[in-house]
Amino acid sequence: MRPRPLFIENPEHDRYVSLVPDGDIEEILSKQRTKTLTILGSVSEELARKTYAPGKWSLKEVIGHMTDSERVMSYRMLAIARNESAPLPAMDQDQYVSAANFNKLSWEQLLADLDTVRSNTISLISTIDEAAWVRNGTVMNSQVSLGTIAYGIAGHELHHMKVISDKYL
Numbered sequence: 001m002r003p004r005p006l007f008i009e010n011p012e013h014d015r016y017v018s019l020v021p022d023g024d025i026e027e028i029l030s031k032q033r034t035k036t037l038t039i040l041g042s043v044s045e046e047l048a049r050k051t052y053a054p055g056k057w058s059l060k061e062v063i064g065h066m067t068d069s070e071r072v073m074s075y076r077m078l079a080i081a082r083n084e085s086a087p088l089p090a091m092d093q094d095q096y097v098s099a100a101n102f103n104k105l106s107w108e109q110l111l112a113d114l115d116t117v118r119s120n121t122i123s124l125i126s127t128i129d130e131a132a133w134v135r136n137g138t139v140m141n142s143q144v145s146l147g148t149i150a151y152g153i154a155g156h157e158l159h160h161m162k163v164i165s166d167k168y169l
Contacts, residue, residue, distance in 0.1 A: 001024045002024060002025045002026065002125070002133055002147060002150065004020075004022060004025075004147070004151060005017060005145055005147045005148045005151060012140070013144060013148050013149075013152050015155075015159075016151070016152045016154075016155025016156045016158075016159060017148060017151040017152055017155050018155070019154075019155040019158040019159060020151045020154045020155045020158065025125065025147075025150050025151060025154065026122055026125055026126060028154050029118065029121060029122050029125070029150075029153065029154055030122060032118075032154060032157055032158075033115065033118040033119075033122075036114070036157060036161060037111060037114070037115055039161070039164075039165075039169075040063065040111055040114075040164075041111065043059065043107065043169070044107075045106065045107045047059065047168070048060045048063075048107040048110075049103060050168070052167040052168055056167075057097060058102070058103055059164065059168050060102045060103050060105065060107065060110055061097050061100075061102045061103065062160055062163070062164060062168075063102070063110045063111070063114055064097060064100050064102030064105070064110060064113075065093055065096070065097050065102075065160075066114060066156065066157060066160050067110070067113050067114045067117050068091075068093075068096050068097075068100065069091065069093070069153075069156055070114075070117050070118065070121055070153055070156070070157075071117055072091045073121075073149050073152060073153050073156070074117070074120065074121045074124055074153070075088075076088050076137065076139055076144075076149050077124060077125070077128070077146050077149050077150060078124060079137060080132070080135050080136070080137035080144075080145075080146045080149070081124075081128050081132040081135065081146055082132075083135070084137060086138075087138040087139070087141065088137060088138060088139045088140075090139075090140045121153060125150055128146065132146060133145075133146055133147050134146070134147060
């Protein structure tokens with residue numbers, strides 16, 4: 001079992017990590033994957049294109065954002081696990097969403113992509129040894145542990161699934 005981070009180095013990370021229940025992160029991510037895909041699988045293409053207010057992302061854009069964010073966070077885990085010493089870059093979420101044109105993709109394709117990325121994240125975590133699990137790297141000019149990023153992935157999804165539940169469904 002991968003230990004939950006005891007100290008969160010950055011309040012930005014803590015807002016997501018604090019949402020995650022105690023438990024094995026691989027199991028949490030796996031169960032989350034099943035639950036999220038089940039909920040989103042019943043969404044129509046029409047609903048997926050809608051926003052809940054002017055200027056807000058469509059549901060397709062939210063899912064695309066979740067997928068892109070997990071890709072970036074998984075890369076950060078990989079870099080830290082492999083002893084990367086260079087600071088890892090930030091991600092401008094609005095720029096990523098704008099450049100991706102998620103609304104042109106099918107809902108089915110977006111969900112398949114989300115599923116694939118989560119599968120890859122779980123696979124990566126399963127290969128990380130205990131020494132690397134507690135290793136720190138520099139992300140957005142602050143120190144962060146690999147474990148914090150892993151729990152942050154789960155928390156980021158919990159955050160967005162609550163928004164989806166409250167605002168879109």
